[in-house]
Amino acid sequence: MVGIGYRKDFAEEFSENTLNPAFIEVAPENWINVGGYYKKMFDKILEKYPLFVHGLSLSVGSPEGIDVAFVKQVKQFLDETKAVEYSEHLSFSKCENAHLFDLLPIPFTEDAVKNVSKNIRQVQDILERKIAIEIVSYYTPIAPEISEIDFINSIVSEADCNLLLDVNNVYVNGFNHQYNPKEFIPKLDLSKVKYIHMAGHTKVASDLIIDTHGENIIDPVYDLFQFTMELMQRDVPILLERDFNIPELEVLQHEMDRLQIIKTNALKQHKHAIIS
Amino acid sequence: MPLSLKTFQYQTDFANYCKTGIYNEIPGVIEKNIKQYRRLVFNNVYDSISAAYPITKKLLGKKKWKKLVHRFFSSQKIQSPQIWYMPKEFKDYIIDKELKLQSKYVFLADLLQFEWLEIEVFMMPDEAIEFLSETNLYYINPEIRLMSVEYPIHLKKAKKITEKDKGNYFISLHRNRETGVVEFTNLSIPFVDVLENLSEKSLNQKSILNILQKYVDETTAKNVFYQFEQIAINNQLLFKK
16 A cells, blocks of 8 residues: 655645545644644544654654653554554654754664664553654764664664665665665565655755655656565555655656555566466 | 763764754764755754744844844754744743843734744644533634733734834734634723633623623623624634524
Protein backbone atom coordinates (compact mmCIF):
# COMPACT_ATOMS: atom_id res chain seq x y z
CA MET A 1 0.00 0.00 0.00
CA VAL A 2 1.08 3.55 -0.77
CA GLY A 3 0.07 6.49 1.40
CA ILE A 4 0.63 10.21 1.45
CA GLY A 5 1.71 12.83 3.96
CA TYR A 6 -1.50 14.70 4.75
CA ARG A 7 -1.05 18.47 4.70
CA LYS A 8 -3.30 21.42 5.45
CA ASP A 9 -2.05 22.93 2.16
CA PHE A 10 -4.18 20.47 0.22
CA ALA A 11 -6.70 19.41 2.87
CA GLU A 12 -9.69 20.93 1.07
CA GLU A 13 -8.86 19.36 -2.29
CA PHE A 14 -8.05 16.09 -0.57
CA SER A 15 -11.47 15.94 1.08
CA GLU A 16 -12.98 15.96 -2.43
CA ASN A 17 -11.39 12.56 -3.11
CA THR A 18 -8.85 13.87 -5.61
CA LEU A 19 -6.23 11.51 -4.20
CA ASN A 20 -6.53 7.84 -3.53
CA PRO A 21 -3.92 6.87 -0.93
CA ALA A 22 -4.09 3.66 1.08
CA PHE A 23 -3.32 5.61 4.26
CA ILE A 24 -2.26 9.04 5.43
CA GLU A 25 0.58 10.23 7.61
CA VAL A 26 0.73 13.30 9.87
CA ALA A 27 3.10 14.81 12.40
CA PRO A 28 1.55 14.68 15.88
CA GLU A 29 3.10 18.08 16.69
CA ASN A 30 0.73 19.69 14.19
CA TRP A 31 -2.41 18.19 15.73
CA ILE A 32 -1.94 17.71 19.46
CA ASN A 33 -4.25 20.07 21.41
CA VAL A 34 -5.50 21.55 18.16
CA GLY A 35 -9.10 22.13 17.07
CA GLY A 36 -10.98 24.21 14.56
CA TYR A 37 -11.57 24.08 10.85
CA TYR A 38 -8.67 21.85 9.81
CA LYS A 39 -9.09 19.51 12.76
CA LYS A 40 -12.72 18.90 11.84
CA MET A 41 -11.59 18.09 8.30
CA PHE A 42 -8.82 15.85 9.65
CA ASP A 43 -11.30 13.97 11.86
CA LYS A 44 -13.46 13.25 8.80
CA ILE A 45 -10.43 12.03 6.85
CA LEU A 46 -9.57 9.71 9.74
CA GLU A 47 -12.91 7.97 9.30
CA LYS A 48 -11.75 6.93 5.84
CA TYR A 49 -8.00 6.29 6.05
CA PRO A 50 -5.67 4.46 8.44
CA LEU A 51 -3.25 6.85 10.12
CA PHE A 52 0.52 6.62 10.31
CA VAL A 53 2.13 9.11 12.68
CA HIS A 54 5.56 10.55 11.99
CA GLY A 55 7.00 12.79 14.66
CA LEU A 56 9.31 15.79 14.40
CA SER A 57 10.22 16.91 17.92
CA LEU A 58 10.88 13.74 19.88
CA SER A 59 14.61 14.28 19.50
CA VAL A 60 15.87 10.81 20.39
CA GLY A 61 19.42 12.10 19.97
CA SER A 62 19.13 14.81 22.61
CA PRO A 63 22.00 14.79 25.08
CA GLU A 64 19.58 15.62 27.88
CA GLY A 65 17.17 12.75 27.16
CA ILE A 66 13.56 12.78 26.07
CA ASP A 67 10.68 14.97 27.15
CA VAL A 68 8.48 12.50 29.02
CA ALA A 69 5.47 14.82 29.21
CA PHE A 70 5.56 15.26 25.45
CA VAL A 71 5.84 11.52 24.83
CA LYS A 72 2.75 11.03 26.98
CA GLN A 73 0.91 13.56 24.82
CA VAL A 74 2.01 11.63 21.75
CA LYS A 75 0.72 8.42 23.33
CA GLN A 76 -2.66 10.01 23.90
CA PHE A 77 -2.74 11.20 20.28
CA LEU A 78 -1.81 7.72 19.01
CA ASP A 79 -4.55 6.18 21.11
CA GLU A 80 -7.18 8.73 20.14
CA THR A 81 -6.46 8.42 16.42
CA LYS A 82 -5.91 4.63 16.53
CA ALA A 83 -2.61 5.19 14.76
CA VAL A 84 -1.15 2.18 12.97
CA GLU A 85 2.50 3.20 13.29
CA TYR A 86 4.57 5.83 15.05
CA SER A 87 7.92 6.73 13.60
CA GLU A 88 10.54 9.37 14.37
CA HIS A 89 13.91 10.58 13.14
CA LEU A 90 17.37 9.37 14.05
CA SER A 91 18.49 12.91 14.81
CA PHE A 92 18.29 15.56 17.50
CA SER A 93 16.17 18.68 17.36
CA LYS A 94 16.50 19.76 20.97
CA CYS A 95 19.66 20.62 22.83
CA GLU A 96 20.28 22.27 26.19
CA ASN A 97 16.54 22.09 26.66
CA ALA A 98 15.84 24.28 23.62
CA HIS A 99 13.92 23.17 20.54
CA LEU A 100 15.46 23.92 17.13
CA PHE A 101 12.73 22.44 14.91
CA ASP A 102 15.10 20.74 12.50
CA LEU A 103 16.75 17.36 12.19
CA LEU A 104 20.36 17.72 13.29
CA PRO A 105 22.84 14.87 12.80
CA ILE A 106 23.92 12.93 15.86
CA PRO A 107 27.65 12.21 16.18
CA PHE A 108 28.40 8.71 14.94
CA THR A 109 29.97 7.55 18.20
CA GLU A 110 29.60 4.59 20.53
CA ASP A 111 28.41 6.72 23.42
CA ALA A 112 25.79 8.37 21.20
CA VAL A 113 24.58 4.88 20.25
CA LYS A 114 24.09 4.18 23.97
CA ASN A 115 22.35 7.49 24.57
CA VAL A 116 19.99 7.23 21.60
CA SER A 117 19.18 3.59 22.33
CA LYS A 118 18.36 4.45 25.93
CA ASN A 119 16.11 7.28 24.77
CA ILE A 120 14.30 5.11 22.21
CA ARG A 121 13.78 2.34 24.73
CA GLN A 122 12.31 4.82 27.18
CA VAL A 123 9.94 6.13 24.50
CA GLN A 124 8.89 2.61 23.60
CA ASP A 125 8.24 1.81 27.26
CA ILE A 126 5.98 4.84 27.65
CA LEU A 127 4.19 4.27 24.37
CA GLU A 128 3.92 0.53 24.97
CA ARG A 129 4.79 -0.07 21.33
CA LYS A 130 7.84 -0.25 19.12
CA ILE A 131 8.67 2.79 17.08
CA ALA A 132 10.29 2.94 13.65
CA ILE A 133 13.32 5.18 13.44
CA GLU A 134 14.16 7.03 10.24
CA ILE A 135 17.64 7.37 8.78
CA VAL A 136 17.87 11.11 8.16
CA SER A 137 19.67 12.95 5.42
CA TYR A 138 22.67 14.93 6.66
CA TYR A 139 24.98 17.47 5.13
CA THR A 140 27.93 17.06 7.45
CA PRO A 141 28.94 14.44 9.98
CA ILE A 142 29.67 15.60 13.54
CA ALA A 143 32.86 14.26 15.12
CA PRO A 144 32.34 10.73 13.78
CA GLU A 145 34.19 7.83 15.38
CA ILE A 146 32.31 4.92 13.81
CA SER A 147 30.73 4.44 10.38
CA GLU A 148 27.21 5.58 9.64
CA ILE A 149 26.07 2.02 8.94
CA ASP A 150 27.49 0.73 12.25
CA PHE A 151 25.86 3.65 14.04
CA ILE A 152 22.41 2.88 12.60
CA ASN A 153 22.60 -0.89 12.95
CA SER A 154 23.85 -0.67 16.54
CA ILE A 155 20.98 1.60 17.53
CA VAL A 156 18.31 -0.52 15.86
CA SER A 157 19.74 -3.56 17.63
CA GLU A 158 20.32 -1.99 21.08
CA ALA A 159 17.04 -0.09 21.15
CA ASP A 160 15.15 -3.05 19.70
CA CYS A 161 13.22 -0.70 17.47
CA ASN A 162 12.10 -0.84 13.87
CA LEU A 163 13.59 1.01 10.94
CA LEU A 164 11.94 3.54 8.71
CA LEU A 165 13.92 3.42 5.49
CA ASP A 166 13.74 6.74 3.68
CA VAL A 167 15.13 5.72 0.31
CA ASN A 168 15.54 9.30 -0.82
CA ASN A 169 17.59 10.09 2.30
CA VAL A 170 19.96 7.22 1.55
CA TYR A 171 20.29 8.52 -2.00
CA VAL A 172 20.96 12.06 -0.71
CA ASN A 173 23.51 10.83 1.83
CA GLY A 174 25.23 8.67 -0.76
CA PHE A 175 25.56 11.67 -3.04
CA ASN A 176 26.64 14.11 -0.33
CA HIS A 177 29.14 11.76 1.29
CA GLN A 178 30.31 9.91 -1.81
CA TYR A 179 29.14 6.40 -1.21
CA ASN A 180 27.06 4.01 -3.24
CA PRO A 181 23.51 3.74 -1.82
CA LYS A 182 23.22 0.29 -3.39
CA GLU A 183 26.12 -0.85 -1.26
CA PHE A 184 24.74 0.88 1.83
CA ILE A 185 21.17 -0.48 1.83
CA PRO A 186 22.12 -4.20 1.84
CA LYS A 187 24.21 -3.56 4.97
CA LEU A 188 21.15 -2.43 6.92
CA ASP A 189 19.15 -4.96 8.92
CA LEU A 190 16.35 -5.07 6.37
CA SER A 191 14.29 -7.42 8.52
CA LYS A 192 13.70 -4.42 10.78
CA VAL A 193 12.31 -2.17 8.03
CA LYS A 194 8.68 -1.54 8.88
CA TYR A 195 7.98 1.37 6.62
CA ILE A 196 9.48 3.22 3.65
CA HIS A 197 9.48 6.92 2.83
CA MET A 198 9.92 8.33 -0.66
CA ALA A 199 10.38 11.99 -1.55
CA GLY A 200 12.00 14.50 -3.83
CA HIS A 201 15.04 16.64 -3.08
CA THR A 202 16.85 19.74 -4.32
CA LYS A 203 20.40 19.87 -5.63
CA VAL A 204 21.84 23.17 -4.35
CA ALA A 205 25.45 22.70 -5.48
CA SER A 206 27.42 20.32 -7.65
CA ASP A 207 28.29 18.33 -4.54
CA LEU A 208 25.33 18.95 -2.26
CA ILE A 209 21.70 17.84 -2.20
CA ILE A 210 19.21 19.12 0.36
CA ASP A 211 16.33 16.89 1.38
CA THR A 212 13.55 19.42 0.75
CA HIS A 213 10.51 17.27 0.00
CA GLY A 214 9.80 20.04 -2.45
CA GLU A 215 10.30 18.36 -5.82
CA ASN A 216 9.08 15.29 -7.67
CA ILE A 217 10.94 12.04 -7.04
CA ILE A 218 13.74 11.65 -9.56
CA ASP A 219 14.37 8.49 -11.57
CA PRO A 220 17.54 7.39 -9.74
CA VAL A 221 15.55 7.42 -6.48
CA TYR A 222 12.78 5.35 -8.08
CA ASP A 223 15.54 3.02 -9.24
CA LEU A 224 16.93 2.78 -5.71
CA PHE A 225 13.43 2.08 -4.44
CA GLN A 226 13.06 -0.78 -6.92
CA PHE A 227 16.46 -2.10 -5.86
CA THR A 228 15.35 -1.94 -2.20
CA MET A 229 12.06 -3.73 -2.79
CA GLU A 230 13.74 -6.46 -4.81
CA LEU A 231 16.25 -6.88 -2.04
CA MET A 232 13.73 -6.87 0.79
CA GLN A 233 11.34 -9.24 -0.93
CA ARG A 234 8.68 -8.18 1.52
CA ASP A 235 5.70 -5.88 1.33
CA VAL A 236 5.81 -2.81 3.61
CA PRO A 237 3.80 0.43 3.54
CA ILE A 238 5.28 3.15 1.33
CA LEU A 239 4.75 6.85 1.94
CA LEU A 240 5.06 9.69 -0.52
CA GLU A 241 6.20 12.87 1.24
CA ARG A 242 5.63 16.26 -0.31
CA ASP A 243 5.92 19.25 2.03
CA PHE A 244 6.66 22.23 -0.23
CA ASN A 245 6.06 23.40 -3.76
CA ILE A 246 3.01 21.18 -3.89
CA PRO A 247 1.91 20.41 -7.45
CA GLU A 248 -1.53 19.50 -8.80
CA LEU A 249 -2.74 16.53 -6.81
CA GLU A 250 -2.88 14.40 -9.94
CA VAL A 251 0.93 14.65 -10.06
CA LEU A 252 1.09 13.23 -6.54
CA GLN A 253 -1.38 10.50 -7.50
CA HIS A 254 0.81 9.64 -10.47
CA GLU A 255 3.85 9.34 -8.17
CA MET A 256 1.92 7.10 -5.78
CA ASP A 257 0.75 4.94 -8.69
CA ARG A 258 4.31 4.62 -9.94
CA LEU A 259 5.54 3.57 -6.50
CA GLN A 260 2.80 0.94 -6.27
CA ILE A 261 3.67 -0.43 -9.72
CA ILE A 262 7.38 -0.62 -8.92
CA LYS A 263 6.67 -2.37 -5.64
CA THR A 264 4.19 -4.82 -7.16
CA ASN A 265 6.59 -5.68 -9.98
CA ALA A 266 9.55 -6.05 -7.64
CA LEU A 267 7.65 -8.47 -5.43
CA LYS A 268 6.11 -10.27 -8.42
CA GLN A 269 9.55 -10.81 -9.95
CA HIS A 270 10.62 -12.40 -6.71
CA LYS A 271 7.66 -14.79 -6.72
CA HIS A 272 8.49 -15.75 -10.30
CA ALA A 273 12.08 -16.30 -9.28
CA ILE A 274 10.99 -18.65 -6.51
CA ILE A 275 8.67 -20.63 -8.83
CA SER A 276 11.22 -20.96 -11.59
CA MET B 1 24.52 9.78 31.54
CA PRO B 2 25.66 7.46 28.72
CA LEU B 3 26.92 10.37 26.66
CA SER B 4 30.55 11.42 27.07
CA LEU B 5 31.32 15.04 27.83
CA LYS B 6 33.07 15.28 24.47
CA THR B 7 30.05 14.15 22.45
CA PHE B 8 27.79 16.28 24.61
CA GLN B 9 29.98 19.31 23.87
CA TYR B 10 30.03 18.67 20.11
CA GLN B 11 26.26 18.37 19.97
CA THR B 12 25.86 21.49 22.07
CA ASP B 13 28.34 23.42 19.93
CA PHE B 14 26.53 22.34 16.78
CA ALA B 15 23.12 23.30 18.16
CA ASN B 16 24.50 26.64 19.35
CA TYR B 17 25.91 27.31 15.91
CA CYS B 18 22.45 26.71 14.42
CA LYS B 19 20.98 29.13 16.94
CA THR B 20 23.57 31.88 16.86
CA GLY B 21 25.65 31.44 13.71
CA ILE B 22 28.78 31.43 15.89
CA TYR B 23 30.90 28.40 15.03
CA ASN B 24 33.28 26.63 17.40
CA GLU B 25 35.35 24.11 15.52
CA ILE B 26 34.00 20.56 15.61
CA PRO B 27 36.05 17.63 14.31
CA GLY B 28 34.88 15.94 11.14
CA VAL B 29 32.54 18.74 10.11
CA ILE B 30 32.28 19.76 6.45
CA GLU B 31 32.56 23.48 7.10
CA LYS B 32 31.15 24.60 3.77
CA ASN B 33 27.99 22.58 4.42
CA ILE B 34 27.40 23.47 8.05
CA LYS B 35 25.91 26.83 7.05
CA GLN B 36 23.04 24.92 5.44
CA TYR B 37 21.91 23.92 8.91
CA ARG B 38 22.03 27.46 10.22
CA ARG B 39 20.06 28.60 7.16
CA LEU B 40 17.43 25.83 7.43
CA VAL B 41 16.99 26.16 11.18
CA PHE B 42 16.81 29.96 11.18
CA ASN B 43 14.52 30.16 8.14
CA ASN B 44 12.10 27.72 9.69
CA VAL B 45 11.86 29.78 12.87
CA TYR B 46 11.82 33.07 10.95
CA ASP B 47 9.00 31.92 8.65
CA SER B 48 6.86 30.66 11.52
CA ILE B 49 7.26 33.86 13.50
CA SER B 50 6.72 36.05 10.43
CA ALA B 51 3.51 34.20 9.57
CA ALA B 52 2.27 34.69 13.12
CA TYR B 53 2.92 38.44 13.33
CA PRO B 54 2.41 39.95 9.86
CA ILE B 55 1.32 43.37 11.20
CA THR B 56 4.25 43.68 13.59
CA LYS B 57 6.65 42.57 10.88
CA LYS B 58 5.33 45.21 8.51
CA LEU B 59 5.51 47.85 11.22
CA LEU B 60 9.17 47.17 12.03
CA GLY B 61 10.36 46.53 8.49
CA LYS B 62 12.24 43.48 7.22
CA LYS B 63 15.70 44.42 8.48
CA LYS B 64 14.69 45.21 12.07
CA TRP B 65 12.39 42.20 12.08
CA LYS B 66 15.11 39.79 11.05
CA LYS B 67 17.44 41.15 13.74
CA LEU B 68 14.68 40.84 16.32
CA VAL B 69 13.98 37.21 15.38
CA HIS B 70 17.72 36.51 15.55
CA ARG B 71 17.99 38.11 19.01
CA PHE B 72 15.08 35.99 20.20
CA PHE B 73 16.23 32.72 18.70
CA SER B 74 19.89 33.07 19.64
CA SER B 75 19.22 34.01 23.26
CA GLN B 76 16.14 32.00 24.23
CA LYS B 77 15.50 28.33 24.86
CA ILE B 78 12.34 27.46 23.00
CA GLN B 79 10.27 25.16 25.16
CA SER B 80 7.38 24.12 22.96
CA PRO B 81 7.82 21.00 20.82
CA GLN B 82 5.06 22.36 18.57
CA ILE B 83 6.36 24.92 16.11
CA TRP B 84 2.98 26.59 15.69
CA TYR B 85 3.05 27.44 19.40
CA MET B 86 6.63 28.80 19.32
CA PRO B 87 5.57 32.36 18.27
CA LYS B 88 3.93 32.71 21.69
CA GLU B 89 7.40 32.42 23.20
CA PHE B 90 8.59 35.11 20.80
CA LYS B 91 5.82 37.43 21.97
CA ASP B 92 6.61 36.72 25.64
CA TYR B 93 10.29 37.37 24.98
CA ILE B 94 9.60 40.79 23.47
CA ILE B 95 7.27 41.79 26.28
CA ASP B 96 9.79 40.63 28.92
CA LYS B 97 13.11 41.61 27.36
CA GLU B 98 12.79 44.05 24.49
CA LEU B 99 12.03 47.10 26.60
CA LYS B 100 13.81 49.56 24.32
CA LEU B 101 11.74 48.44 21.36
CA GLN B 102 8.59 48.71 23.42
CA SER B 103 9.43 52.25 24.46
CA LYS B 104 9.69 53.18 20.78
CA TYR B 105 6.48 51.39 19.86
CA VAL B 106 4.35 51.88 22.96
CA PHE B 107 1.54 49.70 21.63
CA LEU B 108 3.83 46.80 20.65
CA ALA B 109 2.85 44.50 23.52
CA ASP B 110 -0.85 45.00 22.74
CA LEU B 111 -0.29 44.38 19.05
CA LEU B 112 1.69 41.18 19.60
CA GLN B 113 -0.85 39.91 22.09
CA PHE B 114 -3.67 40.60 19.62
CA GLU B 115 -1.87 38.84 16.77
CA TRP B 116 -1.01 35.89 18.97
CA LEU B 117 -4.56 35.46 20.29
CA GLU B 118 -5.82 35.26 16.72
CA ILE B 119 -3.61 32.17 16.28
CA GLU B 120 -4.42 30.75 19.68
CA VAL B 121 -8.16 30.97 19.03
CA PHE B 122 -7.79 29.59 15.49
CA MET B 123 -5.87 26.58 16.83
CA MET B 124 -7.55 26.00 20.21
CA PRO B 125 -9.20 22.65 20.88
CA ASP B 126 -12.88 22.39 20.00
CA GLU B 127 -15.19 23.05 22.91
CA ALA B 128 -18.75 21.83 23.05
CA ILE B 129 -21.67 23.98 24.19
CA GLU B 130 -24.07 22.31 26.55
CA PHE B 131 -27.47 23.65 25.59
CA LEU B 132 -30.05 23.47 28.37
CA SER B 133 -33.65 22.40 27.95
CA GLU B 134 -34.82 25.91 28.84
CA THR B 135 -35.39 28.00 25.69
CA ASN B 136 -34.50 31.58 24.74
CA LEU B 137 -31.18 31.47 26.51
CA TYR B 138 -28.02 33.12 25.24
CA TYR B 139 -24.77 31.15 25.22
CA ILE B 140 -21.30 32.52 24.62
CA ASN B 141 -19.16 30.82 22.01
CA PRO B 142 -16.68 28.89 24.20
CA GLU B 143 -13.96 29.20 21.56
CA ILE B 144 -13.16 32.74 22.61
CA ARG B 145 -10.57 34.92 24.32
CA LEU B 146 -11.20 38.32 25.87
CA MET B 147 -8.44 40.87 26.07
CA SER B 148 -7.97 44.43 27.26
CA VAL B 149 -5.47 46.73 25.60
CA GLU B 150 -4.18 50.24 26.17
CA TYR B 151 -3.96 51.13 22.50
CA PRO B 152 -6.52 50.70 19.71
CA ILE B 153 -4.45 48.17 17.75
CA HIS B 154 -7.66 46.62 16.43
CA LEU B 155 -9.16 49.91 15.24
CA LYS B 156 -6.26 51.90 13.75
CA LYS B 157 -3.34 51.14 11.50
CA ALA B 158 -0.32 50.39 13.68
CA LYS B 159 1.77 53.22 12.18
CA LYS B 160 -0.93 55.77 13.05
CA ILE B 161 -1.26 54.88 16.72
CA THR B 162 0.25 57.46 19.08
CA GLU B 163 0.52 58.05 22.81
CA LYS B 164 -2.65 60.16 22.56
CA ASP B 165 -4.66 57.02 21.74
CA LYS B 166 -3.89 55.53 25.15
CA GLY B 167 -7.02 54.37 26.95
CA ASN B 168 -8.94 51.26 27.89
CA TYR B 169 -10.06 49.08 25.02
CA PHE B 170 -11.66 45.66 25.15
CA ILE B 171 -11.70 43.02 22.45
CA SER B 172 -13.11 39.56 22.07
CA LEU B 173 -11.70 37.10 19.56
CA HIS B 174 -13.81 34.07 18.79
CA ARG B 175 -13.81 31.28 16.23
CA ASN B 176 -16.75 30.76 13.91
CA ARG B 177 -17.66 27.11 14.42
CA GLU B 178 -18.54 26.53 10.77
CA THR B 179 -15.90 28.49 8.88
CA GLY B 180 -13.13 28.34 11.49
CA VAL B 181 -12.49 32.02 10.86
CA VAL B 182 -11.43 34.09 13.87
CA GLU B 183 -13.39 37.30 14.24
CA PHE B 184 -12.77 40.11 16.66
CA THR B 185 -15.31 42.38 18.29
CA ASN B 186 -14.60 45.76 19.83
CA LEU B 187 -16.37 45.79 23.19
CA SER B 188 -17.54 48.47 25.59
CA ILE B 189 -17.23 47.79 29.33
CA PRO B 190 -20.94 46.85 29.73
CA PHE B 191 -20.60 44.17 27.06
CA VAL B 192 -17.39 42.86 28.61
CA ASP B 193 -19.47 42.46 31.74
CA VAL B 194 -22.16 40.64 29.74
CA LEU B 195 -19.65 38.28 28.12
CA GLU B 196 -17.91 37.57 31.41
CA ASN B 197 -21.25 36.64 32.94
CA LEU B 198 -22.11 34.51 29.93
CA SER B 199 -18.78 32.73 30.38
CA GLU B 200 -20.08 31.59 33.76
CA LYS B 201 -23.52 30.46 32.58
CA SER B 202 -26.15 30.99 29.90
CA LEU B 203 -28.49 33.93 30.46
CA ASN B 204 -31.89 35.02 29.28
CA GLN B 205 -32.49 38.44 27.78
CA LYS B 206 -33.81 39.89 31.01
CA SER B 207 -30.63 38.96 32.90
CA ILE B 208 -28.48 40.47 30.16
CA LEU B 209 -30.48 43.69 30.20
CA ASN B 210 -30.10 43.82 33.98
CA ILE B 211 -26.32 43.72 33.55
CA LEU B 212 -26.42 46.50 30.95
CA GLN B 213 -28.65 48.63 33.17
CA LYS B 214 -25.83 48.90 35.67
CA TYR B 215 -24.27 51.23 33.09
CA VAL B 216 -27.17 52.76 31.06
CA ASP B 217 -30.90 53.34 31.36
CA GLU B 218 -33.45 50.69 30.39
CA THR B 219 -34.25 52.08 26.92
CA THR B 220 -30.62 52.48 25.96
CA ALA B 221 -29.86 49.00 27.29
CA LYS B 222 -32.57 47.52 25.08
CA ASN B 223 -31.35 49.42 22.03
CA VAL B 224 -27.68 48.57 22.41
CA PHE B 225 -28.43 44.95 23.15
CA TYR B 226 -30.64 44.69 20.08
CA GLN B 227 -27.81 46.01 17.89
CA PHE B 228 -25.21 43.82 19.59
CA GLU B 229 -27.39 40.72 19.39
CA GLN B 230 -27.83 41.04 15.60
CA ILE B 231 -24.10 41.08 15.02
CA ALA B 232 -23.15 38.61 17.74
CA ILE B 233 -25.64 35.94 16.66
CA ASN B 234 -24.69 36.43 13.03
CA ASN B 235 -20.95 35.99 13.61
CA GLN B 236 -21.43 33.27 16.26
CA LEU B 237 -20.05 35.24 19.16
CA LEU B 238 -23.33 34.27 20.82
CA PHE B 239 -25.81 31.47 20.30
CA LYS B 240 -29.48 31.64 21.21
CA LYS B 241 -31.43 28.46 21.92
